[in-house]
Amino acid sequence: MAREAKKFSRPALVTHSDALPLDSALLLSMHGHMLRARCLEERLIAMYKQGHGYFWIGGPGEEAFNVPLGLLIKKGQGPAFDFLHFHYRQSATLLAMGEPTIGALRQMKNTATDPYSGGRNFAGHFSKREWNVAPVTSPIEVQYAMAPGTALAQKRLGGDAITIVTGGDAGTAEGDFASCLVWSSRPGQELPVLIVVTNNRWGISTPYGQVQGVQKISDRAVAFGIRAKTIDGNDPISSYLELKEAFEYVRTERKPYLVEANVSRLYGHSSASGANMTTAEADCLAQFEALLQRHGLLTAAKAKAMREEITEQLLAEARLVRDEPQPDPSTIFDHIYA
Amino acid sequence: MANMAQAIRMALHYAEENLGVTDIFGEDVGPPLGGVFTCTQGLKTTWNSPLDERGIIGMAMGLAMAGQRPVAEIQFCDYIYNTIDLLKLAGNTCWSSNGQWNLPLVVMTPVGSGIRGSLYHSHSFDATATHIPGWKIVMPSTPLDAYGLMLAACEEKNPVMFLKPKALLRIKGEELIPGEPGDDKQLSKAIDAPLGDRSAWKAQWPAVGKHVVRIGEAKTVRAGEHLTVVSYGRTLPLCAKAAATLAGEGISAEVIDLRTLWPYDWAAISASIKKTGKVLFVNEDTEVTNFGEHLLRRATEELFYELLAPPKLLAGKFLPGIGLADALEMASVPQQGDIETAMRALAAQAP
Numbered sequence: 071m072a073r074e075a076k077k078f079s080r081p082a083l084v085t086h087s088d089a090l091p092l093d094s095a096l097l098l099s100m101h102g103h104m105l106r107a108r109c110l111e112e113r114l115i116a117m118y119k120q121g122h123g124y125f126w127i128g129g130p131g132e133e134a135f136n137v138p139l140g141l142l143i144k145k146g147q148g149p150a151f152d153f154l155h156f157h158y159r160q161s162a163t164l165l166a167m168g169e170p171t172i173g174a175l176r177q178m179k180n181t182a183t184d185p186y187s188g189g190r191n192f193a194g195h196f197s198k199r200e201w202n203v204a205p206v207t208s209p210i211e212v213q214y215a216m217a218p219g220t221a222l223a224q225k226r227l228g229g230d231a232i233t234i235v236t237g238g239d240a241g242t243a244e245g246d247f248a249s250c251l252v253w254s255s256r257p258g259q260e261l262p263v264l265i266v267v268t269n270n271r272w273g274i275s276t277p278y279g280q281v282q283g284v285q286k287i288s289d290r291a292v293a294f295g296i297r298a299k300t301i302d303g304n305d306p307i308s309s310y311l312e313l314k315e316a317f318e319y320v321r322t323e324r325k326p327y328l329v330e331a332n333v334s335r336l337y338g339h340s341s342a343s344g345a346n347m348t349t350a351e352a353d354c355l356a357q358f359e360a361l362l363q364r365h366g367l368l369t370a371a372k373a374k375a376m377r378e379e380i381t382e383q384l385l386a387e388a389r390l391v392r393d394e395p396q397p398d399p400s401t402i403f404d405h406i407y408a
Numbered sequence: 409m410a411n412m413a414q415a416i417r418m419a420l421h422y423a424e425e426n427l428g429v430t431d432i433f434g435e436d437v438g439p440p441l442g443g444v445f446t447c448t449q450g451l452k453t454t455w456n457s458p459l460d461e462r463g464i465i466g467m468a469m470g471l472a473m474a475g476q477r478p479v480a481e482i483q484f485c486d487y488i489y490n491t492i493d494l495l496k497l498a499g500n501t502c503w504s505s506n507g508q509w510n511l512p513l514v515v516m517t518p519v520g521s522g523i524r525g526s527l528y529h530s531h532s533f534d535a536t537a538t539h540i541p542g543w544k545i546v547m548p549s550t551p552l553d554a555y556g557l558m559l560a561a562c563e564e565k566n567p568v569m570f571l572k573p574k575a576l577l578r579i580k581g582e583e584l585i586p587g588e589p590g591d592d593k594q595l596s597k598a599i600d601a602p603l604g605d606r607s608a609w610k611a612q613w614p615a616v617g618k619h620v621v622r623i624g625e626a627k628t629v630r631a632g633e634h635l636t637v638v639s640y641g642r643t644l645p646l647c648a649k650a651a652a653t654l655a656g657e658g659i660s661a662e663v664i665d666l667r668t669l670w671p672y673d674w675a676a677i678s679a680s681i682k683k684t685g686k687v688l689f690v691n692e693d694t695e696v697t698n699f700g701e702h703l704l705r706r707a708t709e710e711l712f713y714e715l716l717a718p719p720k721l722l723a724g725k726f727l728p729g730i731g732l733a734d735a736l737e738m739a740s741v742p743q744q745g746d747i748e749t750a751m752r753a754l755a756a757q758a759p
């Protein structure tokens with residue numbers, strides 16, 4: 071694609087067999103977040119299977135992309151900070167931003183203590199106003215219609231805060247995706263939106279190629295003059311570097327950028343399709359651990375020990391959450407209005 | 409006196425200057441047109457949006473999330489239907505986040521018949537709007553109430569749906585808005601955009617003052633003894649006229665302008681029904697799962713032993729649309745004659 075040719079302050083990529091292009095502290099921190107996110111999703115699935123929740127949906131398989139995304143976000147409340155319109159596979163991003171794991175368990179168990187919805191909404195439906203995390207909602211793609219609104223407020227304010235919107239590939243068939251492209255690229259009024267599509271090539275059971283003729287979703291941006299790129303979302307290093315470039319562009323140019331990240335879906339669509347591990351798709355965590363081992367940054371024993379420790383901690387949190395009360399039925403009318 | 413379109417415009421001007429309204433936008437809302445019904449001419453924060461209703465509602469939600477105070481217009485409510493799941497979302501954002509988020513936004517849209525608008529410029533939206541929890545829904549029938557309700561809407565922390573009865577937008581009021589010049593010509597010269605080139609035109613706003621009609625308060629526009637008529641929007645003045653006509657026949661009707669559909673003023677309705685023992689609800693949306701049916705149910709369930717006759721609903725016929733020909737429109741939605749007939753019949757009923 072012609073538009074990809076022009077690079078924006080892109081750090082030189084060094085091949086992985088050589089020295090890694092990110093410093094080892096960052097690499098290990100990314101690995102830690104990815105591992106914790108994976109363990110969290112596995113704990114949520116286990117809770118669902120044990121009857122400690124009604125439904126599971128989440129992001130195992132997207133960690134290599136979602137963690138760097140979280141690390142690059144400028145978090146805080148109000149238009150001076152990044153605004154986040156996420157879909158339901160974003161746990162790794164939240165963890166990378168510093169969110170504790172226990173809230174997700176509480177939401178899975180729909181306890182009164184669920185910090186995102188008070189036991190009202192499904193797993194993975196985060197909401198955190200302190201960090202501008204807009205409520206994740208089930209209707210596919212609606213967040214793309216809202217993103218230009220927060221971005222307009224940010225553009226008006228000045229500064230470098232941006233809006234980030236994420237969603238899947240199948241959802242791009244909805245009109246709201248087109249709305250986002252139209253509204254963020256009005257001539258002379260372009261908006262600082264990082265438009266993300268995580269492409270796992272599935273919409274529940276429907277393969278992408280069966281229903282959409284666009285070769286690359288990033289091509290959709292071309293007609294709008296929006297800079298865009300398709301990247302390997304299974305590689306946390308290239309995800310970090312590509313996202314860094316995209317963030318820099320949106321922050322400084324105050325214009326939209328579309329990133330399409332090819333990712334895996336490792337436990338199927340949701341609990342409705344069984345939530346069982348598939349080996350048919352690339353596992354970004356296993357790949358990254360192998361890479362770190364090849365470079366002497368991690369040992370198999372260390373990785374195993376880390377996993378055990380996180381799993382143990384999540385188990386303890388799950389036990390705690392198990393005994394927490396459900397929301398009181400008298401609260402159903404609370405918060406209809408502010 | 410100002411007509412309702414001018415009143416809305418002055419209210420939005422007041423809200424831009426005093427209530428922090430940041431964006432008044434929608435299709436053809438900005439210059440040069442200032443809205444297909446002229447409700448947004450001359451305002452300083454107006455802008456033209458892409459022709460995309462879902463995008464308009466989404467933009468309003470995003471702006472509200474980020475601390476702005478938007479007033480979005482859907483050009484005709486006939487075109488609001490593809491936004492319903494975004495309207496639902498705006499209505500559930502506070503609730504679904506357990507009170508974390510609130511969306512101070514206003515959506516205004518012209519509704520109803522009365523301009524021979526055929527299928528797609530005659531729709532009502534009150535029945536559908538009242539099916540969407542989390543919104544406050546208002547519908548004025550006079551310019552002064554339009555002014556006061558718009559100020560209230562622009563002060564709200566929650567989403568407000570402001571339904572503009574298009575048949576009444578050009579009707580002049582009988583009460584002055586605070587600060588409105590008494591001379592209509594002078595007002596028009598000051599705030600109506602001229603024909604032709606408007607590029608250099610600026611509105612000369614009168615120093616309009618604060619007048620808030622609180623959301624949730626009905627108004628008794630005529631006191632009476634024999635029956636209660638509850639209506640809003642286009643049919644309200646028809647009910648008032650019908651009551652005046654029937655007064656000559658010895659029938660004393662109390663007429664209530666609901667003004668807010670949600671949360672509605674049940675105290676006012678029930679007090680009146682207790683007094684008269686008879687009630688007629690009038691609106692022009694299609695009659696099946698009509699908002700008036702909810703009011704009927706409540707009147708029946710809660711006031712059964714106070715009633716002297718079955719409560720009645722007069723509403724639009726359950727049709728796929730309103731036909732263009734005058735005879736078709738007249739036959740489809742309540743007209744003054746229909747209201748008089750229904751009132752007479754109800755008044756004549758004896759237990």
Ligand SMILES: Cc1ncc(C[n+]2csc(CCOP(=O)(O)OP(=O)(O)O)c2C)c(N)n1
Pocket residue numbers: 159208209210211237238239240241242270272273274339
């Ligand atoms: C508007 C809407 N239609 C249908 C659904 C049911 N549904 C939930 S997820 C999904 C598939 C979404 O696929 P994609 O956008 O690729 O995201 P992914 O789940 O693969 O990450 C569907 C059809 C929905 N939630 N919302």
